[in-house]
Amino acid sequence: MDRQPGWYGCNQSDRRCDVSMKKVEDMAVTQWVRLCGVAEAPAPGQVMEADANGVAICLANVNGELSALDNWCPHRRGPLGQGWVEGESVVCPWHSWVFHAKTGVAEYPENERVDVFPVKVEGPDVLVGIDAAPVPAESAITGEESSSEPGGE
Numbered sequence: 244m245d246r247q248p249g250w251y252g253c254n255q256s257d258r259r260c261d262v263s264m265k266k267v268e269d270m271a272v273t274q275w276v277r278l279c280g281v282a283e284a285p286a287p288g289q290v291m292e293a294d295a296n297g298v299a300i301c302l303a304n305v306n307g308e309l310s311a312l313d314n315w316c317p318h319r320r321g322p323l324g325q326g327w328v329e330g331e332s333v334v335c336p337w338h339s340w341v342f343h344a345k346t347g348v349a350e351y352p353e354n355e356r357v358d359v360f361p362v363k364v365e366g367p368d369v370l371v372g373i374d375a376a377p378v379p380a381e382s383a384i385t386g387e388e389s390s391s392e393p394g395g396e
């Protein structure tokens with residue numbers, strides 16, 4: 244497959260399948276796992292939960308760019324894939340911690356973050372690279388509307 248450095252766009256007209264592939268070539272991805280079909284991927288401004296061989300993933304679409312983050316919020320393990328997109332970030336549905344979709348770094352509190360995984364589109368499938376070193380700061384993320392909301396701090 245031909246890959247341009249920087250951005251990787253699918254060869255379909257659906258804008259939802261554009262994926263950032265920055266740094267992907269630099270990572271030692273052990274395994275690409277199908278997350279969902281391109282048609283099932285979240286629309287811009289939305290998030291969803293998906294499973295990659297037992298790894299819970301929050302798949303987010305920020306401005307047409309897909310990102311994959313660890314689905315579990317480091318605060319109290321809220322499901323980020325049930326959260327929503329705000330700007331370039333995913334918001335946890337439980338207590339509203341905010342994580343940058345590409346870096347996984349929390350807006351607040353400082354020094355918190357979630358892992359970010361490489362994402363790519365291959366034909367009709369959205370794939371995520373797991374068993375790889377999480378992307379430290381240059382992949383993709385973002386979300387959908389919240390569906391559960393336990394109370395809390």
Ligand code: FES
Binds near residue numbers: 316321335340
């Ligand atoms: S569980 Fe995510 S902010 Fe509390």
